[in-house]
Amino acid sequence: MATKTKITIQDIAEKLNITASTVSRALNNNPRISEETRKAVLKAAKQLNYQPNNIAAALRNGKSHIIGVIVPTADRTFFASVVRGIEEIANKLNYKVIICQTYDSYEKEVQTIDALLSARVDGIIASIGKNTENFSHYKKVLASGLPLVLFDRTTDQLDVSQVGINDYLASYKIVEHLIKEGCTRIAHFTSPKKISIFRERLRGYTDALQDNGIPFDENLVISSNLQLEGGRQSMEKLFEAGELPDAIFSASDYGAMGAMQVLKERGVAIPDRVALAGFSNEPFTSFTDPPLTTVDQLSLTMGNITAELFFEQFKLKDKKFVPQRTVLMPEIIIRKSSLKKG
Incomplete structure (x- = not known):
């Protein structure tokens, strides 16, 4: 005989010999229900391991008190820290967070949006995947009237x-620092994808060169996935090209770490022969040998502000809300990997 796995309010009602509507009112703390009945219902619900239907509750009340948070991957310190910042604000307001990973897949991102909308979340906070160029699935969120913050x-x-x-300014400052250390042939590891942050980091790189009288060389700009292996492959390409640059600025710490591995394997001194700088201030950057110059993206603060903007919009959803763009000033962290002058 099959065992019933989903307990309903009808099961609680039968156990206590009361109506299902009485159980429902008791579970929702309706003042018409006596304290004695409420306690009996809660006790029975616990004994039967009753789990409320949040979607049904959301349909009745118009609120699920759940926010969907979409990230490319949760195993990166940056995204994990942003999520923590979001949760700090959300939990204070009695909201829970569902974390969804897209792994930079456009198809996965579309499916995730549909799943969150079906789950009746109260809104969505997202960081767009590298492969996303069509935003119709996000427009579906807006059409539904739910808050959306990126x-x-x-x-x-x-x-x-x-x-x-300010990705542009962070990149500009890193390259400017390398130039002040005496570097004149600086390579840049970037992403082939059309994400704004990588475009801005590339723009900061090119402008810093131009403003300091260093000609731009397209052969020194190498695209990859900016992961560890991508950094290794980009470094190998520079070796194959012949003359090594005297510095490398990677748009991600993982790309810089890949370059560092190859340079060490080939016996190239860092930073004396080739200076290195990354981006994101991943925890490992302070433990590499030498420690890696990088950019702190203020991830926890970013999460806090993102959540605050979300709830500000949520409160005003029946009124005209004017979208806001918040740009944080990054912190450049100089370490030994880029200090050619000691």
Whole structure:
């Protein structure tokens, strides 16, 4: 005989010999229900391991008190820290967070949006995947009337609130630092994808060169997935090209770490022969040998501000809400990997 796995309010009602409507009112703390009945219902619900139907509750009340948070991957310190910042604000307001990973897959991102909408979340906070160029699934969120806030990886194609850092300025300052250390042939590891943050980091790189009288060389700009293996492959390409640059600025710490591995394997001194700088201030950057120069993206602060913007919009959803763009000033962290002058 099959065992019933889903307990309903009808099961509680039968156990206590009362009506299902009485159980429902008791579970929702209706003042018409006596304290004695309420306690009996709660006790029976616990004994039967009753789990409320949140979707049904959301349909009745118009609120699920759940926010969907979409990230490319949760195993990166940056995204994990942003999520923590979001949760700090959400939990204070009695909201829970569902974390969804897209692994930079456009198809996965579309499916995730559909799943969150079906789950009746109260809104969505997202960082766009590298492979996303069509934003119709996000427009579906807006059409539903739910709040949508983007962070870090954003787009100008959606009229929504966005939170990020000044990627252009951070990149400019890193390259300027390398130039001050005496570097004149600086390579840049970037992404082939059309995400704004990588475009801005490339723009900061090129402008810093130009403003300091260093000609731009397209052969020194190498695209990859900016992961560890991508950094290794990009470094190998520079070796194959012949003359090594005297510095490398990677748009991600993982790309810089891949370059560092190859340089060490080939016996190239860091930073004396080739200086290195990354981006994101991943925890490992302070433990590499030498420690890696990088950019702190203020991830926890970014998460806090993103959540605050979300709830500000949520409170005003029946009124006209004007999307806001918040740009945080990054912190450049100089370490030994880029200090050619000691």
